[in-house]
Amino acid sequence: MTEQARKPFLYVIVCAAQVAEDVGELISLVQEQGWDVGVIATPPAIGFFDTASVQEQTGRIIRSAWRSPGDPRPFPDPDAVLVAPATFNTINKWAAGIADTLALGTLCEAYGLGVPIAVLPSVGEALTAHPAYQESLTRLRGMGVRFGEQGDGFRWEQGLELLTHSRT
Numbered sequence: 001m002t003e004q005a006r007k008p009f010l011y012v013i014v015c016a017a018q019v020a021e022d023v024g025e026l027i028s029l030v031q032e033q034g035w036d037v038g039v040i041a042t043p044p045a046i047g048f049f050d051t052a053s054v055q056e057q058t059g060r061i062i063r064s065a066w067r068s069p070g071d072p073r074p075f076p077d078p079d080a081v082l083v084a085p086a087t088f089n090t091i092n093k094w095a096a097g098i099a100d101t102l103a104l105g106t107l108c109e110a111y112g113l114g115v116p117i118a119v120l121p122s123v124g125e126a127l128t129a130h131p132a133y134q135e136s137l138t139r140l141r142g143m144g145v146r147f148g149e150q151g152d153g154f155r156w157e158q159g160l161e162l163l164t165h166s167r168t
Contacts, residue, residue, distance in 0.1 A: 008079040010035045010163070011110070013103045016044035017085040017122035019154040023049050026084055026156040027057050033160060038075035040064065042090060042103045066102050081110045082159045085122030088133060095136035111143055118162035120148040120155075 010030055014020050027037050039054055041064045051062050061074060083090065090104065099105035110117055119140070127133060128150075141147065146165070148158035 006076075007034055007036045009076045010037050011075065011078040011081045011106060012037055012039050013081060013083040013086075013090075013106065014039060014041045014045045014049065015083065015085055015087040015090045015103070015122070016042055016048050017087050018048065019085045019122050020045055020048040021050070022154070022156070023084070024054060024057055026082075026159055027054065029156060029160050030082075030163070031057075033164075035163075036076075038063070038078075040103050040106055042087075042101055063102060066105075077113075078110060078115050080116045080118070080163050081107065082118045082120070082163060083107065084120035084156065084159050085154065086119045087121075088123045088127040088130075091119070091121065091123070091140070092132055092136045095139045111145075116146075116163070117144070118146045118148070118159055120159050121150055122154065123150065 012023070012026065014023050030037060037058045038060050039058060039062045041062055043064050046062070046064055055062055063074060067074065093100070093104055094107045097108060099108045107117070123133065137147065146162045148155065148162060
């Protein structure tokens with residue numbers, strides 16, 4: 001009996017930005033490319049998208065809180081991580097090594113595990129000018145994190161492009 005090859009597993013980390021309401025589009029794109037998906041949301045992000053629909057789409061619970069000691073891991077280890085949308089707060093805390101939520105802890109750990117990480121920022125223009133944000137981008141890029149470009153409209157497909165480049 002031969003084992004069926006496991007699909008690559010993607011952690012999608014969702015932050016509290018209005019565009020998060022369309023995260024199902026991203027999940028469809030990556031699933032069409034052969035990924036299994038687990039969603040980890042920052043606690044405020046839970047109110048920004050249809051969690052029931054996303055859970056149905058992925059076939060998995062959405063995680064936003066730490067599991068209890070002794071509880072099994074609900075997702076397999078990630079083959080890649082995509083933060084989409086990524087907010088000013090998450091980017092700055094992550095770059096500083098702050099792991100005060102499951103989403104941030106997962107990002108800090110993923111770097112240490114050598115897992116490819118891509119980010120689609122959703123940060124207002126005034127906040128992008130803040131020196132802490134620019135320093136955070138520099139630090140995260142130095143860690144090998146790939147960033148999509150902000151522009152008119154939010155391009156979910158950029159996340160897939162960044163992931164595709166990280167797998168080659």
